[in-house]
Amino acid sequence: MLARDPAGLGLRQDPTALAPERLLVFEVRGSIQDFARAIAKVPDLELVDEEELPSDEDKQPVAYLLVPDAKALTQILRLWTIWLETGELPTGFAPWRNVFDCLRDIRPWGPSDRVQDVDRDILNEQIAGRADDDLIFLEIELVFRANTAAGTATETELAAAVRARGGNVVSRARLDDIAYHALLVRLPVRAIRAILERAQSSIAGLDPVMHIRPQSVATALEVEDVQPISTVAQGGSDPSPDAILALLDGVPVAGHPLLRRHLIVEDHFGLEPGTLVNQRIHGTAMASLIIHGDRNRPEAMLPRRIHCIPVLGASDEFPQDRLIVDVIYQAVLQMRESAEPTARHVIIVNLSLGNRHRQFHGQMSPWARLLDRLAYRYGILFLVSAGNIGRDFEIPGYATSLELEAAAPQARSSMLIQAIANIQADRRLLAPAETVNGLTIGAKNADQVSAADRAFARTNIDPYPNLDTSNPSSALGPGYAGSVKPDLLMPGAREHLRVTSSGEGAPIRVAPGRPSRGAGLKVAAPPSAQGLEGAESFTNGTSAATSMASRTAHRIHDALEAGYGEAFLNLPPQNRAALIKALLVHPARWPDATASFVRRVLGPQGRGQAPKQKDNVRRFVGYGPVDPDEAVACAADRATFWATGQIGREQRLPILVPIPAAYGGQARLHSVSATLAWFTPVLAGRRSYRTVRMKILDPDEIAQLGVTAHGDQPDFNQTNRGTVYTRSWRGEKAAAVPDGMNMPLWIQREPDQGQQLDEAVTFGLAITIAMPGVNEIYEQVRDRLRDRQRAQTR
Known part of the structure; x- marks a missing residue:
């Protein structure tokens, strides 16, 4: 929250116009909504930032107050101490009583805030068994200072602290549009141990530091059952080189028979030479789905080429020497605002990517903030994958795989929905899926596999035989400020379950099955043997679903172009992108049977519970599944x-x-x-x-x-x-x-x-x-x- 000199506390009017020296943390007792109402009654006080109450409800919500100097911080803490000791406040501070009554504690921003528990757990895993001198990558986000000189000074201070501890700065990025200033550094394990201990003498104790996190790691894509290409369409006119859709993804196999006529590859970051052909899985699969759709069912190819800028390199990982936020920023600027824009007409961008080290728990990630800013600035519709959660989980009520297989379809679906709801706090969106301006795509449990091929499914436990919903691995909403996320579901394969443990009296544990000929979307793949130009395989998940959504968005553009010609094409990019966004979500509906089923299974039951019941439905399906053909036909x-x-x-x-x-x-x-x-x-x-x-x-x-x-x-x-x-x-x-x-x-x-x-x-x-x-x-x-x-x- 931002205080504008309430009761003479000396807080300035706009913290983004100064170099904030301190940050206060307000630990809220009970409802953040009650706290917000109390804040609203304090003259000249405005709530600026808050964390959403975590869905597991085992943590308290938090709000933040930016203060410009130690004097203001000390005065607020003094008021809080008086309140705790006496239950009263000095004359002139009465409106603060309701605020303080909502709080468990007020404290200065410190090491425990800069290193979140989830990031601490990941870093502990990364340094386990490593030597003290081994270097580990970290992302350090600085308190953003609008004054460039002040920002440079704090960066210099942090860089010196990193070097003093035996580390080095690998890369840096400052993006004023989204108040983002960060360094990618390498630190020895001994220095990271001090950070994890949250020692005041460590990097975590430095005032310029806002957050310390593990380096962003790309979400993985699974492909299985590599086989020779079945058919390749011959003849026909070449696709137009005037791209309206960009794919920011892995290096594709540009010479693949299914792709070679359809791609414009711009290797802006020089990732192609270091990426072996057999590692070019992610970008090849996503390009295939955008161009051809699910090749289990032949469809017409798109009439335009797609513009590809690889942002994943070797082994389909983010570049180790760059911050991914900066990589995406530079890629979009290269297309739309460089001295010679390389894809000036692009209005749809496919991001079948995510940071598997960053789940959404109320705070917007810098990556999502970047997409929101670029969407508004350029008129770009970003289509972002919700993320896949592949960890196994428990299904109460079943002790063996045989019991689960033998269960009636409705009973099996009911227990699975309940099991996922029980762990929903661990299955949240992966950054940047919380984007407000972009559309977040979840995976619908569906594909075009024929009845004959369905028998080839490697696991035989179908979780939702008769239910139209998201597949078991698809990350759940809601989004920022309780917004609907995912926005819609697109086909992401009929995902089956595999058993990871059973017996001995404990409930069975299951995990999402791998894609296969019997349960997957059919896509182009790198060659599986020497001498082959390309192959095909099967994939699944929200990355695939997002590419299906991007293809559908392109088809909507094609239909409008065919129907209205220059009248549509002459619209500004912002208008066309906003219109495609509306038309893509428009066919989404909650399936009646699914909505009724989730209401019955998860409730809560009773009068006046309809809003909470609806929240449970949208957490799984967003605005609903979309049939790609219905969106266009x-x-x-x-x-x-x-x-x-x-x-x-x-x-x-x-x-x-x-x-x-x-x-x-x-x-x-x-x-x-x-x-x-x-x-x-x-x-x-x-x-x-x-x-x-x-x-x-x-x-x-x-x-x-x-x-x-x-x-x-x-x-x-x-x-x-x-x-x-x-x-x-x-x-x-x-x-x-x-x-x-x-x-x-x-x-x-x-x-x-x-x-x-x-x-x-x-x-x-x-x-x-x-x-x-x-x-x-x-x-x-x-x-x-x-x-x-x-x-x-x-």
């Missing part, structure tokens, strides 16, 4: 149309929705749905991180159409926390539709959070009217829109 009994534009501060705009005559007078199932998407400016380190909020207002005429808000979809509270806002109405009563009816659907920009933003913000909007089985819907809406266009051009 037309149908006679539904009409989807779109709008894009800009909306100013605290404005609202009407979008006229033509209601077809066939919609009226029929007592049968029908629906209206709308999805609004935008890219928000962000404020690093502030509670009001997402500065711009928008929403869709429920139309007054909606009841006239015989529909009501869909009870098994996210409500307006759940959908109001990110940069996608959805509404869905459904009913079976006959609608009253007068001739030529237009329903005004209002979109509204809410009062900005934090600092006020005068500039307009771009939005994309998708609306669908559907009445299954009534094939006049599409044609009537199309004709109405054409008539409207003719009237406007006269």
Whole structure:
């Protein structure tokens, strides 16, 4: 939180405009919401940053106060001491009583804050059995100082401290846009032991240090069942070199028969020479899925090439000598803002990557902050994998694999959902999946494997035989400030389970099975033998699902280009990217059976528990699964149309929705749905991180159409926390539709959070009217829109 001189404490107005000397940690007792309400009642006090209450609820939430000097810190601690001793406060400080009453403790930021428990555990594993002089990589994030000279001075101080302990600085990065300043260093094991002991004399005791973390490590990709290529499409025109989609991933096998016509590889970081061909797994698989989709079912190839900048090198790992945040930043700048931009038309970026050392527990990672800033700055839709959690886990109620296999499908699914819910705190999103402006993709438990090939599944325990949900390894939401994450599910293979331990009276333990011919997405792979140009194999997980989402986003762009030509292509990048974002999420729906199943299994039951039940559903499926074909295809009994534009501060705009005559007078199932998407400016380190909020207002005429808000979809509270806002109405009563009816659907920009933003913000909007089985819907809406266009051009 940021104090603006409350009661003469001497706190300055904007900590980002000075070099903060101290950070206070507020350990909150109970609800962070109660604490926020207490803070709001203190004059000139604003909550800026807070940690979300961890889902395991065994830790207390934390809030932070930036103070400019030791004097302010001392005065606040003195007030706290008085409160603890007397339960009273001096005259003039009465509003602080409710604040202090919400706290367990106040303390200066120190070594225990700079080295989090989870990072400490990883580093302990890394140094186990190592000699004292062995060097280990660390990422050290500094307290960001807006004054460049002050930032340079603190960096120099830290670099000297590293050298004094026998280490060296490998790389550094300072990104003012996201208040990020960090060093990649190597330190001897003896110095790291002191850090892990949280000794004040160690690097962890230095004031300029904000966080100390293990070096970022890329999430792995599994591929299995390498085999010769089945078919390669011949002939046809070459794909256009004007790429709109970029793949930031591993070095691909650029000469692979399935890829050679479709890739533009820009080795900006010089990773290709050091990466053996047989190690080029991740980038090859992701490129294949984007270009061809799941090759278990032949699909048309994309009409444009994709622009690849490798950011993974040897063994599909991040470069050891660079901070991954800086690597991604430089890659995007190279495409869009260098002296000679190499991919100036890219508006979709696939990031099937994550840092397996960084799970999301309330605080935005620098990587996610970077994506949010770049998305708004350039109009780029980042598609990010939620992350895969491959650790084994316990399933209560079953002692052997035979018992689990023999269980009825519903009973097996029920126990598995409950088992994953029990450990949800350990299965959170992997950075940068908490991105607010990007779309986070989870893996749907589905693929295109034929019935005959399904018999080749190496493990025979199907966790969800009849349930449309995320696969067992897919990381769970929610996202920042309780936003919906993952945003949607895409096919990530029908993931089976393998048993890791059973018997001896203990519950069985299982882990996600490896991909295979019987349970996987079919992709291009490096050659398995000398003399072969390429091969195919099978993969699974959220990385694969994200590439499927990127392919679908590209297909949406292709459909809009085919339908509207230059009118669409001439839209600014921000408009096209926001529109594709809306249209990609728009078909996502909670499957009725899945929503009902999760409600019943996880509850909580009882009156007034619907919001918590919905939270449990969205944790697993986000806004819901998306069928890639449905996201692009037309149908006679539904009409989807779109709008894009800009909306100013605290404005609202009407979008006229033509209601077809066939919609009226029929007592049968029908629906209206709308999805609004935008890219928000962000404020690093502030509670009001997402500065711009928008929403869709429920139309007054909606009841006239015989529909009501869909009870098994996210409500307006759940959908109001990110940069996608959805509404869905459904009913079976006959609608009253007068001739030529237009329903005004209002979109509204809410009062900005934090600092006020005068500039307009771009939005994309998708609306669908559907009445299954009534094939006049599409044609009537199309004709109405054409008539409207003719009237406007006269």
